[in-house]
Amino acid sequence: MNSEPAFFETPPQTVAVGQPLSRVDGRAKVTGAAKYSAEFNHLPGLVHAVIKTSDVAKGRVTGFDSSAAQREPGVLAIFTHQNLPKPVLTGETKEGKEAIGPSIQMTFMPLQSDQVFYAGQPVAIVVADTLEHAQHAAAKLRVTVTPEAPVASYQDAKAQLFNPGGKPDADAEGTKRRGKAAAAFAAAPAQVTATYTHATNHHNPMEPSATIAHWEAADRLTVYDATQGVSWQQRALSGFLGLPMEQVRVITKYLGGGFGCKGPIWPHSVLTALTAKAVGRPVKLVLTRPQMFTSVGHREDQEQTLRLGATKEGKLLALLHEKTSTTSQWDDYAETNSKFMGMLYQCPNFEAITKLAKANVMTPTWMRAPGEAPGSFALESSLDDLAYQLGIDPIQIRLLNHADKDPSTGQPWSSKSLKQCYQRGAALFGWSKRNPKNGLTRDGKYLVGWGMATATYPVNNSQGNARVRLYADGHAVVQVAATDLGTGTYTVITQVAADCLGIAPDKVRFELGDSVLPTTNISGGSMGAGTFSSSVYTASQDLWQKLTKMAVVDAKSPLFKAKPTEVEVVKGRLQLKANPGKGEDFAALMKRGNLTDLEGFGQGHYGAGYESAQARPAANSKSDDAGKEDHSGHAMHSFGAHFCEVRVDPELGTVRVTKWVSVVAGGRILNPKTARSQVIGGATMGIGAALMEQAVRDPHLARYTNPNLADYHVPVNADIPDMTVEFIDEHDPYINALGVKGIGEIAIVGTAAAVGNAIFHATGRRLRDLPITPDKVLAAMRQPV
Numbered sequence: 014m015n016s017e018p019a020f021f022e023t024p025p026q027t028v029a030v031g032q033p034l035s036r037v038d039g040r041a042k043v044t045g046a047a048k049y050s051a052e053f054n055h056l057p058g059l060v061h062a063v064i065k066t067s068d069v070a071k072g073r074v075t076g077f078d079s080s081a082a083q084r085e086p087g088v089l090a091i092f093t094h095q096n097l098p099k100p101v102l103t104g105e106t107k108e109g110k111e112a113i114g115p116s117i118q119m120t121f122m123p124l125q126s127d128q129v130f131y132a133g134q135p136v137a138i139v140v141a142d143t144l145e146h147a148q149h150a151a152a153k154l155r156v157t158v159t160p161e162a163p164v165a166s167y168q169d170a171k172a173q174l175f176n177p178g179g180k181p182d183a184d185a186e187g188t189k190r191r192g193k194a195a196a197a198f199a200a201a202p203a204q205v206t207a208t209y210t211h212a213t214n215h216h217n218p219m220e221p222s223a224t225i226a227h228w229e230a231a232d233r234l235t236v237y238d239a240t241q242g243v244s245w246q247q248r249a250l251s252g253f254l255g256l257p258m259e260q261v262r263v264i265t266k267y268l269g270g271g272f273g274c275k276g277p278i279w280p281h282s283v284l285t286a287l288t289a290k291a292v293g294r295p296v297k298l299v300l301t302r303p304q305m306f307t308s309v310g311h312r313e314d315q316e317q318t319l320r321l322g323a324t325k326e327g328k329l330l331a332l333l334h335e336k337t338s339t340t341s342q343w344d345d346y347a348e349t350n351s352k353f354m355g356m357l358y359q360c361p362n363f364e365a366i367t368k369l370a371k372a373n374v375m376t377p378t379w380m381r382a383p384g385e386a387p388g389s390f391a392l393e394s395s396l397d398d399l400a401y402q403l404g405i406d407p408i409q410i411r412l413l414n415h416a417d418k419d420p421s422t423g424q425p426w427s428s429k430s431l432k433q434c435y436q437r438g439a440a441l442f443g444w445s446k447r448n449p450k451n452g453l454t455r456d457g458k459y460l461v462g463w464g465m466a467t468a469t470y471p472v473n474n475s476q477g478n479a480r481v482r483l484y485a486d487g488h489a490v491v492q493v494a495a496t497d498l499g500t501g502t503y504t505v506i507t508q509v510a511a512d513c514l515g516i517a518p519d520k521v522r523f524e525l526g527d528s529v530l531p532t533t534n535i536s537g538g539s540m541g542a543g544t545f546s547s548s549v550y551t552a553s554q555d556l557w558q559k560l561t562k563m564a565v566v567d568a569k570s571p572l573f574k575a576k577p578t579e580v581e582v583v584k585g586r587l588q589l590k591a592n593p594g595k596g597e598d599f600a601a602l603m604k605r606g607n608l609t610d611l612e613g614f615g616q617g618h619y620g621a622g623y624e625s626a627q628a629r630p631a632a633n634s635k636s637d638d639a640g641k642e643d644h645s646g647h648a649m650h651s652f653g654a655h656f657c658e659v660r661v662d663p664e665l666g667t668v669r670v671t672k673w674v675s676v677v678a679g680g681r682i683l684n685p686k687t688a689r690s691q692v693i694g695g696a697t698m699g700i701g702a703a704l705m706e707q708a709v710r711d712p713h714l715a716r717y718t719n720p721n722l723a724d725y726h727v728p729v730n731a732d733i734p735d736m737t738v739e740f741i742d743e744h745d746p747y748i749n750a751l752g753v754k755g756i757g758e759i760a761i762v763g764t765a766a767a768v769g770n771a772i773f774h775a776t777g778r779r780l781r782d783l784p785i786t787p788d789k790v791l792a793a794m795r796q797p798v
Contacts, residue, residue: 515585699764
């Protein structure tokens with residue numbers, strides 16, 4: 014097992030960490046100095062590419078008429094499957110997929126043949142000297158596609174359902190079983206059976222995906238790309254293009270949101286690189302908003318049937334979950350809902366089955382809390398139904414089924430403060446004043462309802478590297494090939510570095526977003542802060558060990574002849590543990606040694622790969638394993654609870670969220686200001702999924718009818734109340750050096766259920782089809798209770 018350097022036995026003294034430091038990149042963003050991927054317009058000879066897409070979801074390209082487009086001013090080239098250079102590798106083979114790496118999500122590459130598999134598929138690329146010229150020429154390009162009958166979704170009569178579990182390369186769960194769930198459910202005194210549907214959702218970050226590709230030589234490529242992982246993108250492009258990784262550079266200094274859609278590599282990035290090489294000039298390609306609906310994945314449309322069996326007192330005896338969803342023609346992707354289902358509550362008997370249908374859509378992808386977000390809507394709604402059936406308070410039934418260990422593995426939790434989240438959230442919300450009867454609370458004509466739900470998200474194991482350079486004048490440069498999605502990575506890692514080095518945050522310059530920097534993991538899966546902070550901590554340890562070795566052999570140092578293990582570092586000062594007055598500042602030591610700067614390098618771990626000082630062998634131990642704890646034997650999750658108030662207009666069917674409380678236990682919180690912002694953002698996305706977000710795919714043509722932000726509704730400020738967000742201070746020695754858990758995704762888990770449960774409390778009607786729009790509310794109100 015890899016381990017952090019055994020220098021400090023405890024993390025550094027926190028001065029900056031935990032403070033609500035304002036964003037260090039804030040000024041650059043509000044003044045326009047921050048350059049996003051589409052804004053690197055300094056490249057000489059930069060030209061523009063526009064994708065021409067197919068309106069047909071299935072068919073074959075049978076002809077092109079480019080005569081009018083070619084006559085447009087400024088047009089340099091028009092590429093189709095007939096003349097665009099091919100990538101060296103694709104993800105269609107096992108070898109190709111392995112070479113491209115974990116960022117490959119869709120194994121189909123457009124513009125390789127005449128076949129059309131989904132509406133919005135690129136069928137041509139027009140390159141011109143200006144964006145306007147390229148757009149006008151693309152509009153005049155005529156592409157003839159002979160259509161065939163498509164499959165629109167799993168609900169299509171032509172769809173064929175299958176279980177992906179038997180396929181070795183399937184990116185989806187098959188069947189999971191624990192105990193004898195069917196028999197236990199049949200014998201259970203209390204039962205709940207319900208089916209839930211979740212509409213197709215799209216990420217819609219403020220910044221559309223964009224790529225600028227610049228071939229600096231025939232075999233050397235620099236790409237400015239809107240990606241959540243520059244190291245992942247570097248590996249993927251090197252695989253697609255057949256270049257050594259060191260000859261591909263990926264730069265992403267700022268990102269205008271991602272939510273998962275900028276995690277994988279998508280065809281437009283590869284096509285831009287191929288186009289740039291073909292025209293011999295730097296090429297910029299920016300997806301339009303409609304193209305964002307058909308180019309970077311989506312949360313798949315899905316249906317979940319859940320059966321809960323319990324005792325009359327409310328203890329769960331059985332949980333059976335069946336999920337059906339839509340995937341593409343090539344990839345067996347499905348969100349992993351059952352991971353959430355099988356671990357949140359203590360239940361001895363569990364069964365989960367996943368079924369897929371291949372349709373004429375692009376491959377779905379990760380969207381904030383993939384699996385946990387839609388899965389929590391089904392589980393937390395059904396648990397509420399069970400509570401109402403048995404006359405138990407919704408919080409009480411969750412406490413009754415609280416899992417003291419992970420039911421799916423039997424492992425103890427590395428830390429779990431869920432009960433404290435319930436308690437604090439209920440107090441902040443005023444839950445004790447809630448009328449236990451639904452449909453009886455009013456404010457004038459409005460029906461008022463209160464609901465709550467549990468949130469959780471796993472610690473996904475990760476590792477990454479960092480470099481720290483400390484200068485004798487007291488400033489430092491910290492480097493990680495990370496990406497800041499806009500969530501505050503620039504800021505929180507600056508705070509971590511400041512504490513690790515014992516200097517003020519304004520003396521730290523944190524550099525990220527460039528694949529030439531130390532390789533690290535993607536900013537996604539709630540892994541970023543835990544991985545990057547651990548890596549910077551480790552690199553700082555490496556630096557302090559070098560300084561300590563200098564001091565103990567320097568006759569002019571107060572630490573001369575001391576053993577390195579007798580030295581500690583406190584706020585940038587090396588001193589004896591037994592005599593803190595005996596020591597010196599790093600600057601004095603470096604200047605005496607004629608060093609202007611010193612560098613430390615380290616690899617940090619997040620999750621099961623991390624091994625804390627307490628778990629290492631004692632110094633005088635004869636066994637390499639003495640004193641070790643098996644950290645892989647701990648289940649690692651963040652936990653939380655959401656509380657929601659809604660007002661429902663029974664005449665119009667409108668639902669307005671009027672009060673919100675979220676309490677999260679996410680380990681050590683590096684910055685409460687940026688963390689609060691993350692939770693507000695996640696909860697807002699969850700409210701959007703609950704009440705309005707829905708991509709409508711025509712059941713006959715298999716293409717979206719609302720691929721824009723006028724018809725695909727997302728929440729705005731007027732839809733969201735002031736939100737109360739608090740954190741439970743949590744110590745976790747098992748996950749990484751600073752005890753930091755991810756919180757980027759937990760905020761959306763359970764939010765749709767909290768809204769749905771509040772609507773049920775307000776109206777007495779359970780709505781199980783997301784989004785819960787006014788027409789559905791009115792239809793439900795017409796039904797008897």
